[in-house]
Amino acid sequence: MALKNINPTTTNSWKNLENHFEQIKEIHMKSLFQKDHNRKENFTLNFDDFTLDISKNRITEETLKYLIELANESELKDAIGKYFSGNKINETENRAVLHTALRNQNNNSVLVDGEDVMPEVKQTLQKIEKFTDRVVSGAFKGYTGKTFTDVVNIGIGGSDLGPRMVVESLQFYKNHLNTHFVSNIDGDHVSEVIKSLNPETTLFVIVSKTFTTQETLTNAETIKKWFLQSATENDIQYNFVAVSTNLEKVLDFGIAKENIFTMWDWVGGRYSLWSAVGLSISLALGYKNFDALLKGAFEMDEHFKGTDFDKNLPVVLALLSIWYNNFFHTDSEVVIPYTQYLEKLAPFLQQLSMESNGKSVDRNGNKINYQTGNIIWGNSGTNVQHAFMQLVHQGTKLIPIDFIGFEESLYGNKDHHEKLMANFYAQAEALYAGKTEEEVHLDMKVQGNIDKINQLLPFKVFEGNRPSNTILIEKLTPKSLGSLIAMYEHKTFVQGVIWNIYSFDQFGVELGKELANKFLVKNS
Numbered sequence: 001m002a003l004k005n006i007n008p009t010t011t012n013s014w015k016n017l018e019n020h021f022e023q024i025k026e027i028h029m030k031s032l033f034q035k036d037h038n039r040k041e042n043f044t045l046n047f048d049d050f051t052l053d054i055s056k057n058r059i060t061e062e063t064l065k066y067l068i069e070l071a072n073e074s075e076l077k078d079a080i081g082k083y084f085s086g087n088k089i090n091e092t093e094n095r096a097v098l099h100t101a102l103r104n105q106n107n108n109s110v111l112v113d114g115e116d117v118m119p120e121v122k123q124t125l126q127k128i129e130k131f132t133d134r135v136v137s138g139a140f141k142g143y144t145g146k147t148f149t150d151v152v153n154i155g156i157g158g159s160d161l162g163p164r165m166v167v168e169s170l171q172f173y174k175n176h177l178n179t180h181f182v183s184n185i186d187g188d189h190v191s192e193v194i195k196s197l198n199p200e201t202t203l204f205v206i207v208s209k210t211f212t213t214q215e216t217l218t219n220a221e222t223i224k225k226w227f228l229q230s231a232t233e234n235d236i237q238y239n240f241v242a243v244s245t246n247l248e249k250v251l252d253f254g255i256a257k258e259n260i261f262t263m264w265d266w267v268g269g270r271y272s273l274w275s276a277v278g279l280s281i282s283l284a285l286g287y288k289n290f291d292a293l294l295k296g297a298f299e300m301d302e303h304f305k306g307t308d309f310d311k312n313l314p315v316v317l318a319l320l321s322i323w324y325n326n327f328f329h330t331d332s333e334v335v336i337p338y339t340q341y342l343e344k345l346a347p348f349l350q351q352l353s354m355e356s357n358g359k360s361v362d363r364n365g366n367k368i369n370y371q372t373g374n375i376i377w378g379n380s381g382t383n384v385q386h387a388f389m390q391l392v393h394q395g396t397k398l399i400p401i402d403f404i405g406f407e408e409s410l411y412g413n414k415d416h417h418e419k420l421m422a423n424f425y426a427q428a429e430a431l432y433a434g435k436t437e438e439e440v441h442l443d444m445k446v447q448g449n450i451d452k453i454n455q456l457l458p459f460k461v462f463e464g465n466r467p468s469n470t471i472l473i474e475k476l477t478p479k480s481l482g483s484l485i486a487m488y489e490h491k492t493f494v495q496g497v498i499w500n501i502y503s504f505d506q507f508g509v510e511l512g513k514e515l516a517n518k519f520l521v522k523n524s
């Protein structure tokens, strides 16, 4: 049975939220903190070594109560059950949605059309482990018998963004293999990547669920041509492997059957890094770290499935996002990790959230009359403070933020880390509290700038009342990253359920592909 069809704007809780919004919209968060001295503690949620502080949001207990009622009226609990148990909730593609099965650490079975998918999942994981060990140890060699020094992941969208983000985020844990990513159909980029590579010692991992994606196939063919300048067709089996559901096409490419890693139609591209699509992750970090990533995600899955909504991180993040999107009418959300390692998190989340929830037709097939998917953007702190934060602090738009910080740095440089985290806390504080005219006045007086007060005062005032979540994690590890990614996956799911849309198809990317083919024919 598929998900329920409920227009969220017709629910009682939506009406309550509309009325409540009218009462709360002008209230400054500073007064909420003044009224409740334990606001920070009262609005903090915990999961494992994650602390989510939502106190700097324009909410009260009542807001959360109505938002949770909205989740209940949307039958979220029932939807979560269906999501995890293999129901075909991706109705427009007639598919189950089971990326959670890929990291399932229980011994329970997960059924799709009455068949347990777990044995195949485990087999594939074993294959990934074995292959990784052989490549990393040097037992699996290139066509001239040399061990591999480089790995090139050829894929795009979900077959690129997830592996690329995880490998870059966890580079501290990397082994000796240099990992490269080719995604764009821009031939200059492929040329830049291969120009410094030795075909004898490079392993190419072609990742394409469909094995029909123009970018990936064009890049793979170009690389194959380059490879064949020094090798033979028969050598392809040593230096190329593939991850795909399309066995026939992969075999046609020349890849050996044993070097094909399967995936399944119940894994969406943007949710696929936990499958063999993550082979490059396993190769770059070693299987043990890949496994830890899966375990971290599984723990978040368990939290999401089993925790009351008011203490449930993905649920609360999704509800807050809906609160701003649908009641404050904000358009976008910023994600700012205070670690350079997570620089690629925002592009990853862009696909996850925007390809999933960028929909304007509901689950009845009707045009929607309310807002759905947000625009997601971001980059790493403190770089953003010297780039776009001016607009977030003093611009005309209200832009909710997720700040992500880590208590420990990986190399343990105390001085840097203290400064980094001071900025992390300072940004959230500045955004919520702002700076009043009186405060600016006093500051300028103290600094001896009395003569400029009349001229400059309005420009130096910060209204504040700008919302943010702070997500504090003990340390960036494969496990904590796994949990973090799964948290955002489930947030996306919850939003889609409440907005009454199908989050797991992506028809919106098709028209551009079709037209590109037409233009190609016209111009050739």
Ligand code: F6P
Pocket (backbone or CB within 6 Å): 156, 157, 158, 159, 207, 208, 209, 210, 211, 212, 213, 216, 268, 269, 270, 355, 506, 509
């Ligand atoms: O952009 C559309 C899309 O279908 C994504 O959802 C997917 O991640 C990407 O293309 C790549 O698809 P494939 O893995 O089939 O090459």
